[in-house]
Amino acid sequence: MSIKIENLSYIYDQGMPFETIAVDNISFDIENGEFVGIIGHTGSGKSTLIQTINGLYKPSKGKIFINDIDLTDKKVKKSDIRKKVGLVFQYPEYQLFEETVYKDIAFGPKNLNLKADEIDIRVKESMKLVGLDFEKLNEVSPFELSGGQKRRVAIAGVLAMNPEVLILDEPTAGLDPKARDEILKQIEILNKKKKVTVLLVSHSMEEVANLVDRLIVLDKGKKVLDGDVRSVFKEYELLTDIGLGVPQVTELINKLNLRGCNIKETVLNVEEAKNAILKQLRGDSND
Amino acid sequence: MIRDITVGQYYPSESTIHDLDPRFKIIASFIYMISIFAVESIIGYGVVTLFIVFLIKMSKIPIKYILKGLKPIMLIIIFAFVINVFFTPGKVIFEYRIIKVTSEGLYRGFFMAIRLVFLIIGTSLLTLTTSPLKLTDGIEKLLNPFKKIGLPAHELAMMMTISLRFIPTLLEETDKIMKAQMARGADFESGSIVNRAKGLIPLLVPLFISAFQRADDLAMAMEARCYRGGDNRTQLKVLKYTRKDLIGSFVLILYVASLFAFKMVW
Ligand SMILES: Nc1ncnc2c1ncn2[C@@H]1O[C@H](COP(=O)(O)OP(=O)(O)OP(=O)(O)O)[C@@H](O)[C@H]1O
Ligand SMILES: [Mg+2]
Numbered sequence: 385m386s387i388k389i390e391n392l393s394y395i396y397d398q399g400m401p402f403e404t405i406a407v408d409n410i411s412f413d414i415e416n417g418e419f420v421g422i423i424g425h426t427g428s429g430k431s432t433l434i435q436t437i438n439g440l441y442k443p444s445k446g447k448i449f450i451n452d453i454d455l456t457d458k459k460v461k462k463s464d465i466r467k468k469v470g471l472v473f474q475y476p477e478y479q480l481f482e483e484t485v486y487k488d489i490a491f492g493p494k495n496l497n498l499k500a501d502e503i504d505i506r507v508k509e510s511m512k513l514v515g516l517d518f519e520k521l522n523e524v525s526p527f528e529l530s531g532g533q534k535r536r537v538a539i540a541g542v543l544a545m546n547p548e549v550l551i552l553d554e555p556t557a558g559l560d561p562k563a564r565d566e567i568l569k570q571i572e573i574l575n576k577k578k579k580v581t582v583l584l585v586s587h588s589m590e591e592v593a594n595l596v597d598r599l600i601v602l603d604k605g606k607k608v609l610d611g612d613v614r615s616v617f618k619e620y621e622l623l624t625d626i627g628l629g630v631p632q633v634t635e636l637i638n639k640l641n642l643r644g645c646n647i648k649e650t651v652l653n654v655e656e657a658k659n660a661i662l663k664q665l666r667g668d669s670n671d
Numbered sequence: 672m673i674r675d676i677t678v679g680q681y682y683p684s685e686s687t688i689h690d691l692d693p694r695f696k697i698i699a700s701f702i703y704m705i706s707i708f709a710v711e712s713i714i715g716y717g718v719v720t721l722f723i724v725f726l727i728k729m730s731k732i733p734i735k736y737i738l739k740g741l742k743p744i745m746l747i748i749i750f751a752f753v754i755n756v757f758f759t760p761g762k763v764i765f766e767y768r769i770i771k772v773t774s775e776g777l778y779r780g781f782f783m784a785i786r787l788v789f790l791i792i793g794t795s796l797l798t799l800t801t802s803p804l805k806l807t808d809g810i811e812k813l814l815n816p817f818k819k820i821g822l823p824a825h826e827l828a829m830m831m832t833i834s835l836r837f838i839p840t841l842l843e844e845t846d847k848i849m850k851a852q853m854a855r856g857a858d859f860e861s862g863s864i865v866n867r868a869k870g871l872i873p874l875l876v877p878l879f880i881s882a883f884q885r886a887d888d889l890a891m892a893m894e895a896r897c898y899r900g901g902d903n904r905t906q907l908k909v910l911k912y913t914r915k916d917l918i919g920s921f922v923l924i925l926y927v928a929s930l931f932a933f934k935m936v937w
Contacts (some may be wrong), residue, residue: 400736440850471854479851481876497855541855
């Protein structure tokens with residue numbers, strides 16, 4: 385599924401003295417199967433942006449096309465779009481309500497009017513995807529789980545709808561590093577194997593650097609950068625200015641360059657940094 | 672839609688109305704409420720309208736913001752109007768099968784709707800211009816005389832303020848949960864009544880859970896800071912009547928007097 389956004393703006397409390405322009409004239413296209421990171425400082429409008437894409441907020445200005453269907457058109461049924469565009473909210477634990485984990489995950493598929501055996505397959509699949517043990521947990525009340533497990537159940541609840549576009553709003557906030565890596569890994573697999581288009585909202589450069597193909601950087605509601613990860617990280621000063629910074633290894637290379645090294649490439653992880661530094665050292669000794 | 676509800680919210684701004692003593696404002700609101708139910712004539716409502724518009728102007732709160740607060744209860748107002756129009760016996764001016772519209776009904780329906788509108792505007796004006804802290808203080812002081820007969824004035828005032836304080840929070844929460852469930856394909860807007868009622872479960876369960884959680888957290892936080900209500904509690908800002916309250920009283924008396932003078936009340 386492709387997403388096309390044209391001059392999109394969203395204003396909270398429009399016309400009131402304390403109106404907030406949360407999304408300010410943003411345009412971009414996302415191709416089918418892309419893995420895009422949306423990154424920005426707290427309050428930069430990330431959550432608002434993705435909720436308009438899901439049809440939960442009506443844009444104040446601009447248009448949104450999902451597979452060439454105009455979301456701002458009154459005749460388009462928003463619920464049909466939501467069946468294709470899955471949205472995992474920031475801190476989604478609060479959406480749990482059923483007596484058992486199984487029933488809660490089945491809520492979405494049930495709303496799609498699927499048959500019981502199809503629902504069963506989907507629940508099992510999505511529990512496996514988020515790393516929950518089906519046999520052990522399917523009859524447990526979701527309220528008895530730990531915070532991290534609740535998060536996984538909530539994510540599974542959206543995955544079970546088999547969305548063609550998956551939007552995740554800071555899915556790893558507040559999770560331990562191991563759980564974070566596991567969940568991100570699964571999202572990556574979904575994108576690579578099942579060709580699900582993924583939009584991952586985050587405010588951590590470290591998290592997205594080695595994961596996404598493309599980065600869209602927001603600042604105060606505006607799109608300031610858009611491109612593949614390396615080209616975005618080249619804008620070191622701009623990123624630092626808007627309070628985001630770059631991953632530590634990228635910063636290390638920047639600092640080395642300031643002290644007289646001359647490393648041209650933008651590095652994203654320790655391995656690349658090691659190679660770049662070694663190359664540099666060898667180059668120096670050759671002179 | 673849910674976020675339109677402004678009842679119980681505070682609108683920070685600097686105005687004479689904001690500066691008035693909360694005790695005076697609470698009493699004035701009561702007098703105002705009685706007045707809108709006592710007024711019986713069109714001219715009377717003209718005076719009430721003038722009075723409330725004057726207050727809104729003074730409070731520096733945008734009229735638009737106050738009117739926005741009416742939107743969510745529009746349904747109730749229309750309902751009250753319709754019930755009155757169709758079910759008041761009297762001189763029939765329009766008839767179609769079993770539907771009868773009487774002139775008395777129209778008259779009563781109209782006044783009922785107007786009264787509800789004024790009631791909501793007046794009470795929201797009180798909370799919009801009075802910070803929760805001042806409101807508690809005011810309520811507590813006003814309830815003080817009843818302490819003698821065993822009324823826990825401080826606790827009552829505290830409870831009221833906390834409830835007021837949490838109205839917007841709960842609304843936000845409702846909005847958030849609704850959106851999350853809608854993203855999972857829940858439908859709150861269509862279907863039969865039974866289905867709709869069932870559809871509320873995914874909304875209500877998380878809402879209650881988070882409300883209890885919040886209450887628990889708040890109680891814990893208050894206890895952790897050694898909160899102890901009632902006796903011997905002193906205040907940082909002691910309530911004091913000022914000249915503004917004096918002027919305010921004159922305006923209020925003028926308002927009531929003019930209603931009586933023109934025989935607009937029964
Ligand atoms: N319900 C709301 N009513 C009014 N203003 C809001 C509302 N929600 C968000 N805003 C404002 O809109 C702006 C963007 O908020 P948004 O939640 O989209 O930011 P974000 O990038 O998701 O931030 P975070 O990283 O903290 O989640 C902020 O200035 C915020 O104050
Ligand atoms: Mg957010």
